[in-house]
Amino acid sequence: MARVLINIPRNIRAGEAFAIRTLIQHGMESGYRPDGAGGVLARDIITSFTASFEGEEVFAVELSPAVAANPFITFTLRLQGSGTLRLRWRGDDGFDQSEIRQITVT
């Protein structure tokens, strides 16, 4: 399991935009670097990030080898009611990690 930092504001009002910030520990090996033996290090990156709220996709990103290590992804959201937010990172080598957070809207 990769380490993850997720920042969600404490007080969220219905209909008001707020930012969710995420940071995940990942080396993002580009697939272009040489290894010590004259070969090339295999690509190992996060290829996609999706955020779904109550099962509905609200934000998605595709990542490429040019993205730096430990990708920091932030997006804004506007909600009418409370619910469950699921953040999912998927990548090479079967990398698949999900984090689930309850969001309370007042």
Add this chain to the structure above:
Amino acid sequence: MRRVLLLALALQCLPAWAQERRSGFEDMARETQAMQRDDAANPAMLWVQEGEAIWSRPAGPQGRSCASCHGAAEATMAGVAARYPAWDEASAAPIDLPGRIAQCREQRQHAPALARESQGLLSLAAFIGLQSRGMPLAPPADGRLQSTRALGEALYRQRRGQLDLSCAQCHDDNAGQRLAGSTIPQAHPTAYPLYRLEWQALGSLQRRLRGCMTGVRAEPFDYGAAEFIAIEAWLAERAAGMAVDTPGVRP
């Protein structure tokens, strides 16, 4: 008035680096500063999180964790990182913080050693360092460290490598000037271990020193070498009183 004049005179006699000490933080771009200030955006906090987990994870045959002896790091580790390198009674030699962590792990927990620059050691050092954030660097007033600091200063002023440069020639004589696109910092070790954007990872002060030595085309000392501990001790003395800002972010 006379007192002010005397003070001004005293300041003039101090070496350049002591007149106005700047943390590398102040020379960074505003965006990088914002990244360090915000714990939700500072990638080094990922390692801190890992360090916090290791702190209370049992290791070794007796199943003891760091927390079994030291308790809550917030209380017991406050100000500890600011005091290193310190004198180690057991080996009768100076020791730095990563060295102390590795020693504690081997000799007290009897757990497999943590190698220098390993993720585990960096994470623990970052977690322990964080407990001293905002506190002044306070090198111990231990007389036995005097010769170490003197050796450190001598190494700092010694020209080395194919470029025949000493640390002091850049970081004392030309600090604040530019080396290609980068501002030369005054080399105060206040934020280690830190996340360097160039490394895209957390690294120790010794990794930074090795980078500089390779840069002047000198052969770097090995990790944990007595010379490195000496340079660390001298740099800590030189930066005494400056605030710790571990875990930092640097370009």
